[in-house]
Amino acid sequence: MTNLQLSVVIPVYNEEDGLQALFDRLYPALDKLGITYEILFVNDGSRDRSAAILREQFQQRPDVTRVILFNGNFGQHMAIMAAFEQSRGQRIVTLDADLQNPPEDTELLLAKMDEGHDYVGSIRRQRNDSLWRHVASRAMNGLREKITRIKMTDQGCMFRAYDRRIIDAVNSCHEVSTFIPALAYSFARNPAEVVVGHDERTAGESKYSLYSLIRLNFDLMTGFSLVPLQMFSMLGMLISLFSGVFFVFLAVRRLIVGPEAEGLFTLFALMFFLIGIALFGIGLLGEYIGRIYQQVRHRPRYLVEAILEKRDE
Ligand code: UDP
Numbered sequence: 001m002t003n004l005q006l007s008v009v010i011p012v013y014n015e016e017d018g019l020q021a022l023f024d025r026l027y028p029a030l031d032k033l034g035i036t037y038e039i040l041f042v043n044d045g046s047r048d049r050s051a052a053i054l055r056e057q058f059q060q061r062p063d064v065t066r067v068i069l070f071n072g073n074f075g076q077h078m079a080i081m082a083a084f085e086q087s088r089g090q091r092i093v094t095l096d097a098d099l100q101n102p103p104e105d106t107e108l109l110l111a112k113m114d115e116g117h118d119y120v121g122s123i124r125r126q127r128n129d130s131l132w133r134h135v136a137s138r139a140m141n142g143l144r145e146k147i148t149r150i151k152m153t154d155q156g157c158m159f160r161a162y163d164r165r166i167i168d169a170v171n172s173c174h175e176v177s178t179f180i181p182a183l184a185y186s187f188a189r190n191p192a193e194v195v196v197g198h199d200e201r202t203a204g205e206s207k208y209s210l211y212s213l214i215r216l217n218f219d220l221m222t223g224f225s226l227v228p229l230q231m232f233s234m235l236g237m238l239i240s241l242f243s244g245v246f247f248v249f250l251a252v253r254r255l256i257v258g259p260e261a262e263g264l265f266t267l268f269a270l271m272f273f274l275i276g277i278a279l280f281g282i283g284l285l286g287e288y289i290g291r292i293y294q295q296v297r298h299r300p301r302y303l304v305e306a307i308l309e310k311r312d313e
């Protein structure tokens with residue numbers, strides 16, 4: 001085992017405009033901590049100059065910099081997974097490349113770990129995101145807490161610190177679609193949270209559209225809980241019960257009142273309602289089946305093109 005104290009993991013996707021600013025703050029902040037560290041950048045198939053910039057930075061500080069270059073865009077979480085597998089530090093901190101979380105606050109996370117916590121999440125002090133992002137993430141946080149047993153005040157914040165033990169456990173999972181803070185949380189013995197700063201993106205724009213945010217939340221919900229599926233069976237049961245009673249009512253009415261043609265539209269309305277429910281159910285099944293499908297294929301989850309690092313002598 002190495003005696004490296006800290007690995008900082010940073011996924012990078014089309015961040016050419018912001019990377020220099022990140023280097024300028026990150027390296028001094030970590031140097032100041034006075035511990036042995038490494039920074040693992042993962043270029044997630046950027047289509048801009050990010051890879052070249054990372055290469056240059058590697059040449060500047062080969063002692064503490066390692067760069068993993070992906071072959072294509074496999075997503076932020078896969079990028080972090082790859083870095084976890086390569087990481088050597090006793091503690092691992094994940095950080096976004098966009099400087100929305102101040103790298104100087106790494107100190108806060110580590111101080112909390114010194115108190116004996118093996119997982120330190122973070123809460124953004126004041127969020128500088130657009131209103132709809134704010135509202136949407138509040139709603140998702142609430143829902144997630146109800147249906148999974150994962151308690152995270154601020155799920156959207158990737159600035160977190162993990163103990164080596166947790167990372168080893170995460171590395172032993174071969175999940176295809178996952179949400180790392182939640183996965184790691186499920187292995188944590190003594191999780192804690194600290195408040196960190198939060199700024200606007202320094203450069204570039206958010207890589208998450210509304211669509212990918214919705215996808216991410218599906219990963220989170222279905223990846224860690226069967227409640228959506230179970231809820232649906234409960235709903236289906238209630239509805240079949242109700243339709244059963246309704247059918248008996250109609251049959252009795254047919255015997256007493258005789259045949260009636262009125263109420264046709266009520267019937268239509270009911271039918272559309274039921275079709276809607278059925279479609280939703282099929283979709284929900286699809287969510288799980290899709291994951292099973294991906295999982296059983298055992299495809300490599302990401303492809304590494306090259307790793308830039310100093311060779312151990
Ligand atoms: N990212 C990545 N691959 C992707 C999308 C994003 O590696 O496919 C990286 C991105 O470069 C950044 C981090 O993940 O370092 C978070 O992305 P972003 O800041 O766009 O997300 P937001 O803060 O808007 O949630």
Ligand code: MG
Pocket residue numbers: 096098100201206
């Ligand atoms: Mg960001």
